[in-house]
Amino acid sequence: MGVGNTTGTAEIEIAGSEIEYRVVESADATQPRIDVDIHEVKVVVPENGAVDPHEFIRENTDWIARKWRKYDEYRDRAPDRTFEPGETFPYQGDDHTFRVRDVDEHGITDDEIVLAKHAVKESSIKDELEALFREQARTLFEEVVEEHADEMGVEYEGLAVRNQRTRWGSCSPKQNLSFNWRLIMAPPEIAEYVVVHELAHLREQNHTNRFWRIVREQLPDYRERANWLEEHSVDLIFTEDDL
Template identity: 45%
Template sequence: MKKTELLGEDIEYTVRRSSKATIPRVDVSMDGVRAVIPEGSDKDPEGLLQEKAIQVIKSKKKFDRYREEIPKRKFQEGEFFPYLGEEHNVAVSSEHSDRKVEGEKLILPADEVKDTSIKRELEKLYREKAREIIEEILERYEDLRIEYKRIKLKNQKTRWASCSSRQNLNFNWRIAMAPKDIIEYVVVHELVHLEESNHSKRFWTKVSSILPDYKERAKWLKDHSPKLVFSEEDYTSSSW
């Protein structure tokens, strides 16, 4: 572990030499700060951090805040997980053969839990519900006449959704943890991206015409993302 001072703050960081990296970069994550230097490069890691000081400090503070806000959940019966913005209690039942949401409970079938785990079955439930909700929202926006090919639920680490050049819509299955109006914003955002690939003025004008309050929804998602965490594997990183 190395140390340096950035904008008056003492920062600990590590250095990794990478054969895959094409340019020097700085990764900031829940695990800390890391300078990634391509093999054969004579770039000074500390000098790189100094160049990226503002971004590094900003992201480090963000992840420090995330670390404080992230719920310490356990994958066991009786634990609480968010679903559509509300806390739900995990229950394992031998009376149900299907994963389901019932009242304020996330019900998992005992036989499936025995064969896999509560964590795995809970993820399956979120995936199933996320698809149902997303498909329902897409049906409501059929009048936009924006064509897409497939809906994919992915284990994305750094984003809530994306779209591909093949006109596929990709969604992070964890979005089922967010309120429905937030999921709607994410769906609309990606639909519009199928017509406008970047975040141009025209893109945001289109989003605004569909969801006039999109800024409030986007802010909610940004502010509450630390609470929409399934497990430690969800921790994301930022790079420059």
């Protein structure tokens, strides 16, 4: 949520391996937390210095080890994208075969993604497909945000679609919403969950019990959606650069 200041890096031995972790002090943090993703281990602590981040890491090595093993499996499951016509990509939860054809503009049907040949020649298949997905993602997020913001009685300043590699969404202290364009590859209800999650932060900044009550009131099945995202996020990798 908030802006943090990196205070340094250190290493700790977990399950026989030396793992580097980053320490970040955050003005928004009221409790310490550990973030583990495919790229790094990060411990976020309040700026008041009341928590020793290195001791906090040592107290949670078993949990970190489980998370780290999950991301090792994640790397092994990552799809190998070649960006050749005839390859399939997920789009809103369904596999679509993409083609390059002599058409005026890109388009998406029930089972195909069609890229315009003239645009591909000036750029590349990868860049044009990403641009199309970004465009579709913005349309989806704008619609879903407007629907749920009104129902939840919250207001936001702006909406951005970003190339976030380790986050699906964020809500800044200035009430700006950001979403990962790769969510256009997930079923629509998963993108909806991420939207509601970030909108709930406009009412409750941290992941308190009150925060999750807000989410549950809007989406009673939010746990199933969150579990799907954790289990299938590997399927939303676009290129090897995402790893």
